Amino acid sequence: MTNNTTEENVPKSFSNSKAVIEYLAETFPACFSVKGDVKPLKIGIFDDLAKRLENDEQVSKTKLRTALRQYTNSWRYLRVVTVGAVRVDLDGAEAGIVEEEHASHAQETLQASQAKVKQARAEAAKAKAPQKKGPPRASAKVAARAKPKAKPAVKPKEEAVVTMKEAIEPAALRVGQKVAVKLGKNPVLATVATIDKTEAQVQLDSGMTLKVAISELHAV
Template sequence: MEKQFQLTNSKEIIAYLAQQFPNCFTLGGEAKPLKIGIFQDIISRLYGNDELSKTKLRAALRSYTMSWRYLYSIKEGANRVDLDGNPTEVISQEQIDHAQQQLKESKEKAKERFKEREKEKRKATRMLPKKAKALKIGDFVKVIVGNKPIKVQVINIEKEHIKVKVGAGMELTVKPEHIINR
């Protein structure tokens, strides 16, 4: 029995939908507000399509409709569109408020993730000078590569990385936190 090709991730599914329904789905630019119940329309239109699982389609639509680009499209006076790009119902104030709330929460989460990444970068940078000052070019140290430490020689110390040479001659660039002895 021959196995069918199947779309597996949300980006592939949205790209497929944009190809099948170009007047409804877009990959770039301003998104169009989708008709409520578009999932069922897609299922009925693509009946028998083995490339698309309902679960993955549902997840892809969720991803698409929670994107900032899509949430910005939910605004006063805008119409939702069907699969052919025909306008359907007008977006209600309640729907606009919900989209704005979703957008606000998403932006707050993104801001928190950004702050956390910056905090981690600052922490790593603060740790760097202590370890980098203790090392000199030519020192032999052990570095964790994978799960086990290997003996290497320091050949260059850069701002955020240290270049080392393995006994076989291969050069690696490692972070200071991977060095286990100085």
């Protein structure tokens, strides 16, 4: 079966609101304008458009409503919506005037839109601006002067000096027992860690461990 439908018979579909507005300006030139001055539209103009274009397959009501919103929110349109300005219908005939309430709303919308664009431009310019460099680094001499002096090293705590008593009998020696052992010229306090026949490993209070003969351990 041969398809007789040609490309010319397929209705065009507008891809965006700009194309719809251009179509409306071509269809209703006395009402809509793409360039130059515009005129305030009749209140309820959408219903008139929907009725006049109800058999037009090129534009849906949804796209028509979106395009109309874009048209009436443009800066050039909002600027002409002033008190007493004449509104027009699709054929360019007078269809009422702009009242103060609608004029005030149009000016507020215009100012808000302009402020938003101004802020966006300022933020974009700020983002493109070169970043400020940080303060220059201090010279080596200045850094050396600013560097805090190191605190003097704390001397390790000296071992407590004790008086040695009698030598401990090997049979009486126990792990964990406090004893005195001679370290250098002075006796110091230690704790028995391990016992191995004639020798014992002791730990000083400083944490150091020594292996000494049991005969060198004394009671404290």
